[in-house]
Amino acid sequence: MKSFTIAWKDLHIRLKDRKGFxxxxLMPLILTAILGTALSGVMGGEEKLPLTIVGVVVQDQDELATTFVDDVLKSKDMQEFIKVRTVPSEKKAKDWLKKEKIDAGVVIPVKWSGHLKDGQLKDLTLLTDPGKSLQASIVESITTSFTDKVVTMAVSSKVVMEQLASSTPVLTGKLDMRKAAAEIAGQLQEQMKAATNSVSETPIGKRSxxxxxxxxAAMAAMFLLYNITTGAKSLLNERATETLARLLSTPTGRMQIVFGKFLGTFYFAVIQFTxxxxxxxxxxQVDWGKNLMQVAVIGLVYSFTVxxxxxxxxxxxxxxxxxxxxxxxxxxIFAILGGSMLPLSVFPDLMQKAANITPNKWVLTSFIDIMSGTTWNTLLLPVTVLLTIGIISLSIGTVKFKLR
Structure with missing residues (x-):
C-alpha cells in the first residue's frame, strides 16, 4: 500500500510540472507531424506511387519505338503511374523538364532497333530532374526492363533459328523453316508482352x-525512453536531499520505496503513451491498427521496461x-540505432542486428506489425524480450540501489 502512495506522489509531482509534461x-507530436508529412511521398501506406509525366521524343517511325510507347508506357497497367506526352525534340524535352511540364524525358534514337537482329539496341537518352529522383527511378526501371527483355528475346530467337536451320528435319525438308520461325517468333512476342509489367506496389503483411x-510509432518508442532518466533522476534527487533516508525512519521498507518509485515512472509512461x-x-488520423488490445499490451509492456x-x-x-x-x-544513440530516426531497412545488416539490444527497436517493430495486421504469436517474442529486460533491470536496481 505504501508503494502505491509513493507512486501517486511521484506521479502527482510530474503532472504538476507543466513544462516537463x-x-x-508536445515534442513527439510535433516531430510526428513534421516527419510524417515530409516523408509521405517516399514511404508506403495508403500513399500511391506518384503520377509521373513522361515526355517521349520519337525521332522516326521505328516499330520497336511504337511498341514501347503504345504497349508499355500507355498500357492499362501503367495508366495509374505514367502519363505520356509526345515531345517534338530533345531540346524541347529539356525545356519542358526545366519548366516542370514533364517529370522525366525519354529520347528514342533514330533506327533504335536497327541492329536488334544482332542482339544490340542503341542507347536511349533519359532526361531527369534531380529533385524528382523517385519519378526518374520509375522511368529508368521501365525502360531498362523493356530493353533488357527485347535484347534477350532477340538473342534467344537468333540462337534458336541458327540451331533450327542446321537441324536434320530442316535439311531433309521434313520441317517448314518459315512456319517454324513464325511460331517461334509469335511465342517469344507473347512472352515479352506478358513480362512488360515492371511497376507494381506490394505491401508487406496484410496492409502497408x-x-x-x-x-x-517511432516517436512513441523514442520519447518513452526519456522516462528512464526522469525516473532515475527522481530517485537520485530524493537520495541527495535525504528524502529517502527520512522515509526509512518510518515504517516503510526499502523494497516498498524502490517499488513505489518504479510504479511512479510506470504510471507516467502509461499516461504519456495513452x-x-x-x-x-x-x-x-494515424491508424494504429485494427487490434487496439495489441497496441495496449505493447504499450504497457514497454512502459514496464522503461x-x-x-x-x-x-x-x-x-x-x-x-x-x-x-x-x-x-x-x-538508442533512438538512432533502434529505428526511431530512420527506418531500420536503410541500415547495413550489422547495424540491424546490433539494433536488437535496444528496447525501442522491439516496440517499434511491434507497432509496425500491429499496424500492418499481425497475430498474437508474432508479438510473443518482442513481449518476452521487453518483459525480460524490465524484470532483470528492476531486480538489479532493487538489489543494488542504495538509499543513502
Missing part, C-alpha cells in the same frame, strides 16, 4: 504502413548530471 507530450504511422496514441489518432531500466540506471550512477548525460547522448 508538455515537453514529453504510411510515413505518419511509422513516425508515430495521450500520445489518442492525440495522433484523432488529430493526425520503468525497470530507470531503476537500473539509478542503481548504477551516483549523480543527476550523469543521468542528464545518459538522457542527452545515450537515448539519442
Amino acid at each position: 508538455l515537453m514529453m507530450i 504502413v504510411s510515413s505518419s504511422q511509422y513516425y508515430a 495521450i500520445f496514441t489518442l492525440t495522433t489518432h484523432f488529430a493526425f 520503468a525497470g531500466l530507470s531503476m537500473l540506471i539509478a542503481a548504477l550512477i551516483r549523480e543527476e548530471k550523469t543521468a542528464d548525460v545518459i538522457g542527452g547522448i545515450g537515448i539519442q
Whole structure:
C-alpha cells in the first residue's frame, strides 16, 4: 500500500510540472507531424506511387519505338503511374523538364532497333530532374526492363533459328523453316508482352504502413525512453536531499520505496503513451491498427521496461548530471540505432542486428506489425524480450540501489 502512495506522489509531482509534461507530450507530436508529412511521398501506406509525366521524343517511325510507347508506357497497367506526352525534340524535352511540364524525358534514337537482329539496341537518352529522383527511378526501371527483355528475346530467337536451320528435319525438308520461325517468333512476342509489367506496389503483411504511422510509432518508442532518466533522476534527487533516508525512519521498507518509485515512472509512461496514441489518432488520423488490445499490451509492456531500466540506471550512477548525460547522448544513440530516426531497412545488416539490444527497436517493430495486421504469436517474442529486460533491470536496481 505504501508503494502505491509513493507512486501517486511521484506521479502527482510530474503532472504538476507543466513544462516537463508538455515537453514529453508536445515534442513527439510535433516531430510526428513534421516527419510524417515530409516523408509521405517516399514511404508506403495508403500513399500511391506518384503520377509521373513522361515526355517521349520519337525521332522516326521505328516499330520497336511504337511498341514501347503504345504497349508499355500507355498500357492499362501503367495508366495509374505514367502519363505520356509526345515531345517534338530533345531540346524541347529539356525545356519542358526545366519548366516542370514533364517529370522525366525519354529520347528514342533514330533506327533504335536497327541492329536488334544482332542482339544490340542503341542507347536511349533519359532526361531527369534531380529533385524528382523517385519519378526518374520509375522511368529508368521501365525502360531498362523493356530493353533488357527485347535484347534477350532477340538473342534467344537468333540462337534458336541458327540451331533450327542446321537441324536434320530442316535439311531433309521434313520441317517448314518459315512456319517454324513464325511460331517461334509469335511465342517469344507473347512472352515479352506478358513480362512488360515492371511497376507494381506490394505491401508487406496484410496492409502497408504510411510515413505518419511509422513516425508515430517511432516517436512513441523514442520519447518513452526519456522516462528512464526522469525516473532515475527522481530517485537520485530524493537520495541527495535525504528524502529517502527520512522515509526509512518510518515504517516503510526499502523494497516498498524502490517499488513505489518504479510504479511512479510506470504510471507516467502509461499516461504519456495513452495521450500520445489518442492525440495522433484523432488529430493526425494515424491508424494504429485494427487490434487496439495489441497496441495496449505493447504499450504497457514497454512502459514496464522503461520503468525497470530507470531503476537500473539509478542503481548504477551516483549523480543527476550523469543521468542528464545518459538522457542527452545515450537515448539519442538508442533512438538512432533502434529505428526511431530512420527506418531500420536503410541500415547495413550489422547495424540491424546490433539494433536488437535496444528496447525501442522491439516496440517499434511491434507497432509496425500491429499496424500492418499481425497475430498474437508474432508479438510473443518482442513481449518476452521487453518483459525480460524490465524484470532483470528492476531486480538489479532493487538489489543494488542504495538509499543513502
